[in-house]
Amino acid sequence: MQTVTCDMDRCFLCRNCIPEWKQLIGLQKNTLNIRKGRPLFREGEKVEGLFFLYSGTVKVHILWTDEKEMILRFARPGDIVGYRGLGGDVYPVSATALEDSVVCFVSAEFFEATLRTNPSLTYTLMHLYAGELQKTERRLRDLVHKEVKSRVAAALLEISDLFGLDKDRYISVTLTRQDIASYAGTRYETVFKFFAELERGKVISTEGKRIRINKPERLRVLVG
């Protein structure tokens, strides 16, 4: 099974990229600009295809009612969004741009056809699903056993791992407290109060790391 490393800084399919595949994506030229706050697709809509994120940030979320949602994951440049829809007729989740984003759209038919002729891609995608499944199962456990503060703290650390820190050690992404709450499985006010505690200097230790908040919307993570 061929697996070729490539020279891209970040490439699709978890850095296990396949040259032909990248080329095919390139040929598509279905580049779309998605405005901040706009959906890529919504839960229940007919599956059209997948989106390869070139720039921006996207949240994948699942609805409960209006006003109530759960964020399942965040996607950053190099990630694929919409693959959960494969094999089904409607998307089981929604995806919304958190910042102005550029994506490459690939139709489901084209993607399926590529899978058929490229077993290596199928294999890579299988591992992508397997990895997501493991992460989701761990979150399931944490949701049951950890209390809210720990979950918010863990969410912040996960987010800092995902997006990285800028030169001032701030998390390189702008999220609302509501987004963080939806990701940690809690309420806006609870996140707010926890942040206030952190600002007051009450340092919480989580997995050997310490978190401190500096400004609203900009989070600094200090590794202690």
Next chain:
Amino acid sequence: MQTVTCDMDRCFLCRNCIPEWKQLIGLQKNTLNIRKGRPLFREGEKVEGLFFLYSGTVKVHILWTDEKEMILRFARPGDIVGYRGLGGDVYPVSATALEDSVVCFVSAEFFEATLRTNPSLTYTLMHLYAGELQKTERRLRDLVHKEVKSRVAAALLEISDLFGLDKDRYISVTLTRQDIASYAGTRYETVFKFFAELERGKVISTEGKRIRINKPERLRVLVG
């Protein structure tokens, strides 16, 4: 991509079975008898391979501490257990027999080799992961938004869908209240009290179905 329907009542890989694959499994002849309560593998152990369940019931669970666990899913005859370990070095979850079970063990190396020569199998397995991911994401959402009673009720209905009902309309599996609690993400006592409510005739409506409990350990589900 070949997908052949087969004459087995229930076959592996979600009924999308592949004849050569079944034959290979058959050639393995690594049939093992697992006693009730015994583990097939434990979280953190080195990945040896997968288990194809011929008979019995198995729970896949993830540990928090001793005494505290979360049941991720139940496996019945025809299901595969241990595939979460693929691609990693240690199992991210544990699997334990809930009844005396018969399994066919397939080593990871053998399985990986089969994947390489059988793209159709890889494709099927990919969909298996995708389906599990969707289910797990829904559970994640329910855990956040539904309250305990609803979760227990939903768990019972899921279990009845999975194992089916016998001629007396009892769920065709024996689970302890602790197992149901671990699956619904709650405590033994909470499940106990909810069951007591149901027995007292307080009928709870969930998704158009009604649940009534008759005897400890034996659950009757009445579709209303």
Next chain:
DNA sequence: CGAATTATTGAGAGCAATCAACTGATGTGG
């Protein structure tokens, strides 16, 4: 038959959601 384990039930504590009030910022019309 007695001990040990498991089931049952009630009372209480604690945590987080909910609700509502307050604050300050921004905008709008006079």
Next chain:
DNA sequence: CCACATCAGTTGATTGCTCTCAATAATTCG
């Protein structure tokens, strides 16, 4: 330029759900 309205952000008080703990009852097992 000010008075007022509006809205998001902030905070405290309250409620209610679920876990926890403990005490008693029942059952199993040697």
